[in-house]
Amino acid sequence: MQTSTPPSRRPALCLPHCREPAHPVADATAAVAAAVFHGRSTLSLCAVRLVAARLLGALTLLVLGGLAQAADRLQRMPNVLVILTDNQGAWTLGCYGNPDIRTPNIDRLAAEGILFEQAYACNPVCSPNRATLLTGLMPSQHGVHSYLVSGRLQIGPQARSTLAAFRSLGEILKEHGYVCGLVGKWHLGANLTPQEGFDDYWVTMPHGHTSTFYGAEVIEGGKIRREPGYLTDFWTDHAVRFLKQVAGGGRPFFLLLAYNGPYGLGRHLLRPARNRHARYYADKRLLSFPRRPPHPWLYNNREYLNNIQAIRRVAAETSGVDDGVGRVLATLEELRLRDRTVVVYLADQGWVGGQGGFWGMGDHTRPFTLRDGMLRIPMIWSQPGRIPPARRCGELVSIYDVPVTILDYCGLGQAWRDNRARPGRSLRSLLEGRADAGGHDAVYMEYQHVRAVRTRRWKYVYRYPSGPHELYDVSRDPDESQNLWDRLPKKRQALHEQLLRFFARYAEPRYDLWHGGSSQSRLLK
Numbered sequence: 001m002q003t004s005t006p007p008s009r010r011p012a013l014c015l016p017h018c019r020e021p022a023h024p025v026a027d028a029t030a031a032v033a034a035a036v037f038h039g040r041s042t043l044s045l046c047a048v049r050l051v052a053a054r055l056l057g058a059l060t061l062l063v064l065g066g067l068a069q070a071a072d073r074l075q076r077m078p079n080v081l082v083i084l085t086d087n088q089g090a091w092t093l094g095c096y097g098n099p100d101i102r103t104p105n106i107d108r109l110a111a112e113g114i115l116f117e118q119a120y121a122c123n124p125v126c127s128p129n130r131a132t133l134l135t136g137l138m139p140s141q142h143g144v145h146s147y148l149v150s151g152r153l154q155i156g157p158q159a160r161s162t163l164a165a166f167r168s169l170g171e172i173l174k175e176h177g178y179v180c181g182l183v184g185k186w187h188l189g190a191n192l193t194p195q196e197g198f199d200d201y202w203v204t205m206p207h208g209h210t211s212t213f214y215g216a217e218v219i220e221g222g223k224i225r226r227e228p229g230y231l232t233d234f235w236t237d238h239a240v241r242f243l244k245q246v247a248g249g250g251r252p253f254f255l256l257l258a259y260n261g262p263y264g265l266g267r268h269l270l271r272p273a274r275n276r277h278a279r280y281y282a283d284k285r286l287l288s289f290p291r292r293p294p295h296p297w298l299y300n301n302r303e304y305l306n307n308i309q310a311i312r313r314v315a316a317e318t319s320g321v322d323d324g325v326g327r328v329l330a331t332l333e334e335l336r337l338r339d340r341t342v343v344v345y346l347a348d349q350g351w352v353g354g355q356g357g358f359w360g361m362g363d364h365t366r367p368f369t370l371r372d373g374m375l376r377i378p379m380i381w382s383q384p385g386r387i388p389p390a391r392r393c394g395e396l397v398s399i400y401d402v403p404v405t406i407l408d409y410c411g412l413g414q415a416w417r418d419n420r421a422r423p424g425r426s427l428r429s430l431l432e433g434r435a436d437a438g439g440h441d442a443v444y445m446e447y448q449h450v451r452a453v454r455t456r457r458w459k460y461v462y463r464y465p466s467g468p469h470e471l472y473d474v475s476r477d478p479d480e481s482q483n484l485w486d487r488l489p490k491k492r493q494a495l496h497e498q499l500l501r502f503f504a505r506y507a508e509p510r511y512d513l514w515h516g517g518s519s520q521s522r523l524l525k
């Protein structure tokens, strides 16, 4: 039964009317507490109304405040533009010292940021590195040991994303409010429909290989059609369209612009280039492509080695990609997004055009190889105002550092939340100029049953189970011509143990090919 207190003795509810509450919820809660304490359950109707009004106001403020805070947080998160090329050795770019091939826009990007001189892929073919770029995991963790063949996982009834079981970059950035788009080559399965968080924009191709840059099949709006124009320009057009769509939308973006050029493989190399650079290269000798007799292990691509037609074609396709980079950077500037966007330029893996008598990558040799040039990728990071310009970094870094760095750079370093060990480390303090060191003492790579460790001085390659094995002093022998395996047993033993320790730590039994594991993609022989 309620009792009432005479008005004069009714406790005053301390509800200030003329100030903004510093802590609206605390304020309203205090009012209720005061009423209950003093009134011994005798809250007057007036007091209840006041408290309710205060609570409602507090909640509204909280919601609005929360929304404003979230909007502010999103505003401050950097946009992420990853430009990923297909089969590109670092040596083909002007900023990496190439004297023949014109890449003024990529060179400018390097001048505006930091260039990594010793950046490595973790595998010498396509899909495995793409999976690593998005998950931070080694092939023997994500199970994509080789490139996906046409059809099968990519298009048709068996199609599925090879990353479905893993947390990946697009997915995580999407969760944190990013608008995410993929333009270009996917090559990780289920190509017809958006995957892994890239559902705001999805334009790709039905397969992984490139047989032509004109009249090629593309996927646009969920349908396969033939694109008559120059494919490199087609991707650039879509990237520009994506940027214009997202500009001013109040949300940060993540665009993976995955050119399928320069590529450097296939019969189309024997046809002249058709882009605007063809005429320039038509009479050039391009001696940065070493002329060498074929290495006995070179299995494919012998017709392109030392072939000036193929060499000129690669140069022209490289410059074609550079044009795209120039247009995309100009669009960022036009839209006033450049200072708010970190641009990362890299290749899925390296590529050689004559070095050591090889042409192509590690699947074009028998036995399979992990030659340095097939692994060494360009890697450039730039964001004016946050990443100091014009720096070259000699630290040993890997493609598996990239996703870890991107999340840390966006303030989301803890966002993986999947309890998986990742070999990558964040390069953020290197990028921001707060540290000079921060790379690795060694980077690791694998292709199916071949595994390697690369330190500053040594390269050790082990083919499970029976070899041949290799050991090079790459500081003196960058062409890997003197195999020291027989001559330095102690060194090779130490590196072997180092290699075993790394894979013991990271390989998942399910995909550990040295211990009976399997592969998501078909293994090549």
Ligand SMILES: [Ca+2]
Pocket (backbone or CB within 6 Å): 086, 087, 125, 126, 127, 348, 349
């Ligand atoms: Ca590739």
